[in-house]
Amino acid sequence: MIKIKNINKSFNGKAVLKQISGEFDQGKTNLIIGSSGTGKSVLLKCIVGLLQPDAGNVFYDLRNFTEADKEVKSEIRREIGMLFQGSALFDSKNVEQNVMFPLEILTKMPPDEKLDRVNFCLKRVGLENVNKKMASEISGGMKKRVGIARAIVNNPNYLFCDEPNSGLDPQTSILIDELILEITHEFNITTIVVTHDMNSVLGIGEKIMFLNKGEKLWEGSNEDITHSGVKELDDFVFINKVMKSLKGK
């Protein structure tokens, strides 16, 4: 479980996050949603430590990450897997080397075991026989899958996904969402997904935090998001005719 407490963050005097608190449950896909520019990615970066919050704390299973020294932070980070918006695969490495990278650096596993683990993870995300392809030679959807394989290769306790569907067609988006959901349940990890994709929200949002203008306005599940009673959330959810017609029903 990940807990955040009173997170504040501002850039050049402009507050981007205001007193954000909440809990992200283990074994569930926790979503942070909101329109563009509401601070979702900033919050995610504060949680994983890529940005230091101005105030507030982040707890990983009761371990205070924000105030921990570099060594402890490094240890916690080794339990983290992250899928980046642009996949962030290493250009100089092929698919196999990309997925194997965390094992190479963080473990002393024998080479055979490493390769088995890599092949297992690639198979798990539905990719086979692409081991030797360079990152630049595969499609956007495949890159996301490789990104997920790399994120789970070291058996993480926490999985973070920043806009996992960005730049993907609806069909591939759904496949990626389902993959994230399955992996979360299969490995019982704490998953946090930042998204503004309504298909993801309704499809995999087991626990949802809605941000608006840097503030947390609502928290709940995909089952009760359509009757939250929060105007800003309704504006976000019922943006198109299809959703509006659903609301009418």
Add this chain to the structure above:
Amino acid sequence: MKEFGRYVLFLESLVVRRETFITYYRLVMEECVQIGVKSISLFVLVSTFMGAVTTVQTAFNLVTPLVPRFVISQVVREMTVLELAPTIMAIIFAGKIGSSMAGGLGTMRITEQIDALEVMGINSSSYLVLPKIIASILMYPMLVIFAGTCSLLGGYLVGTLTGIMTPTEYIMGLRSIFNQYTITFALIKSVVFAFLISSISCYKGYYTHGGALEVGIASTEAVTSSVIAVLLADYFLANLLL
């Protein structure tokens, strides 16, 4: 001053939370190939022509029969060892390797590859930058020795083939009144220049923000800042060590 302080902190970050020796060994070897082996052809080309042109121009300026012709190769030797090989090659090195380092790291920054390393608990600056600096310090002095040799050979070829001087005169000029310390001085300079170029270029690339445009700007800044640092260091080292 703020920028300099940030640069010093960046250098400090390279030596904390390091990875295993074997990891660095592999990375340094890879960088040595990129920095050293893949730069040889350019260095050979530039230094050979540099030596050739220096020979022709020195001969052009020494028109009086009172000065023996072997002085031409003596001048070529002194210029090559003291300045052309370590300093001019440093400018070439900054243009080729420095811009490549800044561009590579800048691209890694804007495509979140550096963030990916940090999230994995890896000290990204140490992992990415330290091997580049070590490889530069190892390879650049070798490139300077190589460039110096090629420059003297270029001078020899042009000097003898165009009839400016005989091979004996050229060799005699190279060997007369030779101060070995100039080689030591050139190697000290090359180590300092390699450190300055690699660290400044990596610093510029590592802290790139924005997009493709900023990566280009970072590469340009890396080259200009490195060249300025090299020229300043050249002056101070000459004052200090000669």
